[in-house]
Amino acid sequence: MVSVAARPGRVNEDFTGATPTAAVLVDGAGIPGAESTCRHGVAWYAHTLGGSLLSLLSLTPGSSLPALLAEAITQVTDVHRHTCDVTNPISPSAAVAVLRVSDGDLDHLVLGDAVVALDRPAGPPIVTTDPRELSVSRTYEPTLAAATPGSDEYNRILADLRARRNQPGGFWVAKDDPRAADEAVTGRHSVSELSAAVLLSNGAGRIVDPFGLTGWPQALAVLASNGPAALVDQVRRAEAEHATRPDDATIAYCTDLGGP
Known part of the structure; x- marks a missing residue:
């Protein structure tokens, strides 16, 4: 895993974490002026939601990923609904990506502009976005x-x-309404067909889209040979070359999926 703030001294509003059978990435989103709606902030929202999701994935492994995300959104909203204006359109929100391995299958979920990419030894990668x-x-x-x-x-x-x-x-993100989880993009694949799985925030996935400087097979090859930090380094160089405002960049790269 690697998670790098957009620039030194800035709070990283991304979160990533893993259990032995699951991984979570949360990409927090905020709007200038949103400080008046939530005293906790975007980073708090992303980290709290990510921690809640990891806990639920461990404690209730039989529940569907949308159901777990809905419960995590409810838990976080309950923590600050009495102190913050959680229903305000500009209050903190987040994109979410989750994967879980169970009984030989890998389930994944994407809500918002995060990315799940599944590498395969035979065939092109399977890339899920919203x-x-x-x-x-x-x-x-x-x-x-x-x-x-x-x-x-x-x-x-x-x-x-x-x-x-x-x-x-419109579009859907994790915020205050658990029903948004029902709008997530989900999928299931046998781990026997996969060699690796990766979760990326949009700040990391931008090397492919919108920059278009590489394709997903090439990006996954960089991850396999040099690890996630090398891909983030490429993103930072591309941002500088394109005079694009840097974004938090987070990658969780999972290689031991329990397949043959």
Whole structure:
């Protein structure tokens, strides 16, 4: 595993952790001005949600991944619903990726813009993403570009975009409503078909999309030969070359899946 803040001195708003049979990655998301809605902050939300998920994965191995994520969202929301404005559209939220190995199968879940990539000795990798947030955001790009930043019109457009979070026809993230977990993208594969599995925050997965500097087979080859830190180093170089604002970058790379 590796998890690196966007820049030195900045709080890392990602979380990753593992048990012998499961791995979790949580990519916290915040909006400027959200401090007034939650006194705890984005990093607290991501780390608390990740810890709750790991505990539930260990204690209730028979439950489905969406059910476990729903319970974790409920637990975290209950902790701060009486002190924070948890229903506010700009209060802390997160993308989530989970995998679990049981009885020869690997189950995985993605909610939001995290990535699960499964490497196979035969055939291309299986990559699971949730493109809805990006798709919805792109529909707002022309009107945002035409408006003056900070103007009433610009702020109205932003508010409308944010209001589509966790709404039908919009996009879904972990926040205050456990029903969002039912919208997660899930899958199951036999571990006998897999050589490795990796969870990536969007800050790490950007080396493939949107930068397009490598494909998933090449990215997984870097992980297999040099480990996750080497891939994050490539991301940082790409951000510098593209003059792109750095993001927290987190990778959990799992190779012993219990297969033959």
